[in-house]
Amino acid sequence: MSAPHALIAGGGVGGLCAALCLARAGFRVSVYEQAKALEEIxxxxxxxxxxxxxxxxxxxxxxxxxxxxxxxxxxxxxARDGATVATLPLEDAEKRWGAPYLLAHRADLQRALIETVAGEEAITVHTGAALAGFASGADGVAIAIKRGAIRTEATGDCLIGADGLRSLVRQRLAADRGVSPRFSGRTAWRALVEASRVPAEMRREETSLWLGKRAHLVHYPLRGGAVVNVVAIVEEDFRANSENFWSSPGDPAYLEARFARWRESARDLLAAASDWRKWPLFDADPLPSWTAGRVALLGDAAHPMLPFLAQGAAQAIEDAAALGAALGRDRNIERALAAYQAARLARASRVQLESRRQGKIYHLTGPAALARDLALHALGGARLLSRYDWLYDAHPLCDAAVLKSGSAE
Ligand SMILES: Cc1cc2nc3c(=O)[nH]c(=O)nc-3n(C[C@H](O)[C@H](O)[C@H](O)COP(=O)(O)OP(=O)(O)OC[C@H]3O[C@@H](n4cnc5c(N)ncnc54)[C@H](O)[C@@H]3O)c2cc1C
Incomplete structure (x- = not known):
């Protein structure tokens, strides 16, 4: 019998991981990515x-x-004086949770995935190919693909919508009725700065999280410490400019004014960045369902979330593993997709809601901020860290049932 055929819309982190997990589960996989190339950006x-x-x-x-x-x-x-409120030790992450905690350039992750995909004969990636529509029936799924002005069709046994925050698959499934992503009132300003231009205390091999009034700042070193990744999150209005909706250039003067009362080293770090890109942050309530028949959502398409737990890509990767495991165990596609949803929806929904809550805590002001800092300090790093066990623990995910998705009979 020939291998079942999975169609995936979207070649981001979620789509590529899903392709790898499905190939390992015995599927032939076709990935359709609207961008002209799988960019390492x-x-x-x-x-x-x-x-x-x-x-x-x-x-x-x-x-x-x-x-x-x-x-x-x-x-x-x-923010005001740079005082350390708490330090959560991560050196034993691998021992504690079963796998490493890493700081990586997204381009390096994308490259690692592209190389791994290239080694899988069962996966074909079509670039410059946008999913334009689909129809799911009892025996399979038919999709329409747009390559510029040309429209073609393809068929498969299932369609996975890994097409990101503004997912066409989600919209067509009408799964997001009433809960479509909305602008959160916050933007993320992102920049990479050469480490040599950054104050020494900002170059530590740590993730630093500064909490200020209606703003926070995250920075950490990348690529062996050669560069520092900086993300400044502020509450502000955002007017969509459709040309570069996702990453419009940001004016450094705005950040300078916004962070004027922050400790000097934080201001120096911001001043060292020359190329700011601004990202509107979207939030959504958890969806009641991710699947319909032979179609399922995955990654940001299924659970758009604010980045305050740094989990969007991680949850997409978890989805991919669960999807591969479910379809590897059961070749009844509809039943397997329902099992995938059952394995993932509650956890990913919790992460969505916790990310939102975390964002509120980060931006507290006045006495509430003071109380937060005192509580964090009193709890201490080790106890704070244990609050993430439910999220980071890789052991249940490494369970044979989840990861070892051998072929179904
Ligand atoms: C400021 C910020 C910081 C973040 N930090 C972290 C972090 O530290 N850790 C973490 O885990 N996550 C983080 N995230 C979240 C993470 O970036 C996303 O959750 C993750 O990239 C989602 O992956 P995805 O594959 O689901 O979607 P995407 O990466 O959006 O990929 C979707 C793909 O689908 C393609 N596509 C869209 N429509 C179509 C179509 N019709 N046909 C074909 N292709 C289509 C797109 O071109 C794109 O390539 C952060 C996000 C932000 C904004």
Whole structure:
């Protein structure tokens, strides 16, 4: 019998990981990506153990590790004077959660995935090919693909919508009725700065999280410490400019004014960045369902989330593993997709809601901010760290049932 055929819309982190997990589950996979090339773009990414364990399971982690960095800690600092509120030790991450906590350039992750995909004969990636529509029936799925002005069709046994925040698949499934992503009132300003231009205290091998009034700042070193990834998150209006909706240039003078009362080293770090890109941050309530018949959502398409737990890509990677496991176990596609949803929806929804809550805590002001800092300090790094066990623990994810998705009978 010939291998079943999975169609995937979207060749981002979620789509490529899904392709790898499905290939390992015995599927032939066609990925359709609207961009002309699988670009190795972007800035930094924190990859928690729940994600790195899965990357390891299909061989991408070894490709990523040489260009990534293991942080010693997460240091939480107070914006006004830079005082350390708490330090969460990460050195034992691998021992504690079963896989490493990594700081990586998104381009390096994308490259590691592209190389791993290139080694899988069962996967074909079509670039410059946008999903334009689909119809799901009892025996299969038919999709329409647009390549410029040309429209073609393809058929398969299932369609996975890994087409990101503004997912066409989600819209067509009408799964997001009433809960489509909305602008959160916050923007993320991102820049990469050469380490030699950055104050010494900002170059530590740590993730630093500064909490200020209606703003926070995250920075960490990348690529062996050669560059520092900086993300400044502020509450502000955002007027969509459709040409470069996702990453419009940001005016450094705005940040200078916004962070004027922050400690000097934080201001120096911001001043050292020359090329700011601004990202509107979107949020959405959890969807009640991710699947309909032979179609399923994955990654940001299924659970758009704010980046305050640094989990969007990690959850997409978890989705991919669960999808591969479900379809590897059961060749009844509709039943397997329902099992995938059952394995993932509650956890990913929790992460969405926790990310939102985290963002509110980060931006507290006045006495509430003071109370937050005192509580964080009193709890201390080790106890704060244990609050992430439910999220980072790779052991349940490494369970044979989830990762070892052998072929179905
Ligand atoms: C400021 C910021 C910081 C972040 N930091 C972290 C972090 O530290 N750790 C972490 O885990 N996550 C982080 N994230 C989240 C992470 O970037 C996303 O959650 C993740 O990239 C989602 O992957 P995805 O594959 O689901 O979607 P995407 O990466 O959006 O990929 C979707 C793909 O689908 C393609 N596509 C769209 N429509 C179509 C179509 N019709 N046909 C064909 N292709 C289509 C797109 O071109 C794109 O390539 C951060 C996000 C932001 C904004």
């Amino acid at each position: 972007g800035a930094g990414l924190q990859l928690s153990p729940n994600a790195s364990a899965i990357l390891r399971s299909f061989g991408a982690l070894d490709r990523l590790i040489p260009s990534s960095l293991v942080p010693r800690a997460v240091r939480i600092r107070r």
